[in-house]
Amino acid sequence: MSRLNQIELALAGMMLGVSPWIIDAAPYESTMGLVQKIFYYHMPAAWLFLLAALVAGVASGMFLFGKKKDADGWALAAAEMAVVFGIITLVTGPLWARKAWGIWWVWDARLTSSLILWMIFVAYLLLRRYGGPGSDKLGAGMALFGLANVPFIFVSVNVWRTLHPQTSVVPTLPVQMGGPLWFCLTAFLLLFLALMSMRARLERQRVRIENLYLAEDEA
Amino acid sequence: MRFCRVLFVTAVLAAGVMPSAASEALAQPKPSADEFVPLDEVPPEEQIPAINLVAAAYGFVWIVVVGYVWSLGKRLQQAESEIAALERKAR
Numbered sequence: 001m002s003r004l005n006q007i008e009l010a011l012a013g014m015m016l017g018v019s020p021w022i023i024d025a026a027p028y029e030s031t032m033g034l035v036q037k038i039f040y041y042h043m044p045a046a047w048l049f050l051l052a053a054l055v056a057g058v059a060s061g062m063f064l065f066g067k068k069k070d071a072d073g074w075a076l077a078a079a080e081m082a083v084v085f086g087i088i089t090l091v092t093g094p095l096w097a098r099k100a101w102g103i104w105w106v107w108d109a110r111l112t113s114s115l116i117l118w119m120i121f122v123a124y125l126l127l128r129r130y131g132g133p134g135s136d137k138l139g140a141g142m143a144l145f146g147l148a149n150v151p152f153i154f155v156s157v158n159v160w161r162t163l164h165p166q167t168s169v170v171p172t173l174p175v176q177m178g179g180p181l182w183f184c185l186t187a188f189l190l191l192f193l194a195l196m197s198m199r200a201r202l203e204r205q206r207v208r209i210e211n212l213y214l215a216e217d218e219a
Numbered sequence: 220m221r222f223c224r225v226l227f228v229t230a231v232l233a234a235g236v237m238p239s240a241a242s243e244a245l246a247q248p249k250p251s252a253d254e255f256v257p258l259d260e261v262p263p264e265e266q267i268p269a270i271n272l273v274a275a276a277y278g279f280v281w282i283v284v285v286g287y288v289w290s291l292g293k294r295l296q297q298a299e300s301e302i303a304a305l306e307r308k309a310r
Contacts, residue, residue: 001292001295009288016281016284020277033269034269034270034273035269035272035273037273038272038273038276038277041276041277041280042276045280084283084287087283088279088280088283091276091279092276092279092280095272095273095275095276095279096272096276098267098272099267099269099272191284195287195288195291198291198292198295199291201295202291202294202295202298205295205298205299205302206298208302209298209301209302209305212302212305212306212309213305215309216305216308216309219309
């Protein structure tokens with residue numbers, strides 16, 4: 001683990017450690033009450049889920065069309081981040097919805113497309129793990145498909161009628177609610193950067209191990 | 220003759236009762252499992268306290284984050300020790 005990763009992880013850990021007190025100090029939302037506090041973890045996780053899918057797609061494009069081998073390691077790291085932050089989003093959302101909407105899940109455009117995006121990256125990881133030779137290029141194609149889903153997920157709440165709040169909610173938040181949200185987003189972002197860098201490093205080490213085994217066989 | 224009278228009375232009664240039963244059925248459809256029920260009208264035994272949901276959400280996030288950091292750290296450590304062993308062997 002690099003020094004920068006250690007600092008990022010320590011900072012993220014400290015910020016997430018104090019976040020319950022900061023969130024507790026934020027005012028209650030008038031209609032939903034206490035359960036709305038899930039928002040402060042749900043939303044940063046959802047944004048990073050989309051960011052991870054974006055990075056995985058762009059890196060896969062660079063690997064496929066720009067023939068950049070390093071980009072594949074970053075795509076794999078970002079895909080794993082998409083699965084981690086995606087499961088956080090997909091679990092915290094229904095826990096909030098159960099109280100706010102009275103149901104755990106609705107098959108609307110936002111929720112369904114988010115689930116599909118998460119499943120694309122789960123399939124990507126399974127393909128990379130068990131797909132054998134050529135799975136890197138096939139996986140890159142899947143990640144591009146996931147990338148195409150990102151703008152659709154983002155605008156879905158504004159285009160289709162759904163129970164999910166629209167994208168216009170965040171800019172209109174009062175400072176007492178916006179402050180804790182940006183604090184949590186910074187903590188999650190630091191965590192995301194540290195974990196993605198560590199995961200990409202693991203992939204470089206795997207390539208190095210493969211090369212060492214190949215050199216051993218040749219000798 | 221008596222049979223005809225009974226038949227007539229039955230027919231009149233049926234004609235009077237059936238439409239009203241049908242309209243009642245239309246006016247009060249059976250509640251379905253998918254039907255919207257306002258939250259304040261949900262029976263208390265079906266309500267989940269908000270604190271349980273908030274605690275579950277925050278607990279889940281912490282478990283996933285700590286679990287993933289631990290798993291990644293372990294995988295990195297394994298890879299580093301494998302590299303060190305292979306390099307020693309190569310020398």
